[in-house]
Amino acid sequence: GAGVSQSPSNKVTEKGKDVELRCDPISGHTALYWYRQSLGQGLEFLIYFQGNSAPDKSGLPSDRFSAERTGGSVSTLTIQRTQQEDSAVYLCASRRGGSYNEQFFGPGTRLTVL
Amino acid sequence: KNEVEQSPQNLTAQEGEFITINCSYSVGISALHWLQQHPGGGIVSLFMLSSGKKKHGRLIATINIQEKHSSLHITASHPRDSAVYICAVKDSGAGSYQLTFGKGTKLSVIP
Numbered sequence: 001g002a003g004v005s006q007s008p009s010n011k012v013t014e015k016g017k018d019v020e021l022r023c024d025p026i027s028g029h030t031a032l033y034w035y036r037q038s039l040g041q042g043l044e045f046l047i048y049f050q051g052n053s054a055p056d057k058s059g060l061p062s063d064r065f066s067a068e069r070t071g072g073s074v075s076t077l078t079i080q081r082t083q084q085e086d087s088a089v090y091l092c093a094s095r096r097g098g099s100y101n102e103q104f105f106g107p108g109t110r111l112t113v114l
Numbered sequence: 115k116n117e118v119e120q121s122p123q124n125l126t127a128q129e130g131e132f133i134t135i136n137c138s139y140s141v142g143i144s145a146l147h148w149l150q151q152h153p154g155g156g157i158v159s160l161f162m163l164s165s166g167k168k169k170h171g172r173l174i175a176t177i178n179i180q181e182k183h184s185s186l187h188i189t190a191s192h193p194r195d196s197a198v199y200i201c202a203v204k205d206s207g208a209g210s211y212q213l214t215f216g217k218g219t220k221l222s223v224i225p
Contacts, residue, residue: 031211042118043200043215056212089155103147103213105157 004106025094137201
């Protein structure tokens with residue numbers, strides 16, 4: 001079946017603009033994660049959604065970052081007033097319910113802030 | 115917060131060699147993942163383990179909970195194994211579901 005998809009695959013924006021990144025998880029996966037991978041750095045957890053529970057936002061680096069998950073499926077990560085340090089690959093992953101299940105990663109969105 | 119260290123950072127091997135990548139962490143965990151990231155950026159989950167050993171094809175992953183250490187072995191390495199291998203741990207605290215990642219080991223297998 002279809003894997004996790006993300007759009008756009010690449011996004012170039014100017015400093016100060018807002019951007020929206022989209023993630024379509026695997027159908028039926030109740031858990032959804034957003035991660036960030038900066039150049040030369042490891043993956044960094046941003047936010048986690050599980051079903052209808054309140055999301056774990058503890059990894060969001062500032063209040064310019066927010067995310068929504070509508071209808072328990074598609075998720076959007078929004079970055080307001082982008083800064084150059086926001087340039088990174090933003091990865092989404094989903095898994096079936098049960099924290100011991102494998103996470104499936106999307107291809108990522110490469111964000112470049114000029 | 116868990117500290118995850120991987121070694122080596124970079125590894126070059128000749129085709130056919132046996133390869134070991136190490137991961138250590140600082141705080142007790144409920145699960146450890148090994149991930150593979152190819153040059154195009156896509157990430158694939160190789161293993162998730164909480165004890166003992168798992169094997170899939172030429173890949174073997176082991177974990178020693180007492181020593182807070184895991185190893186990923188590749189037997190009969192091949193150029194297509196060239197990728198970044200990432201270790202990630204899930205803390206054992208109640209309600210903990212986020213992963214903490216190592217910085218990865220970049221493997222290059224030369225024909």
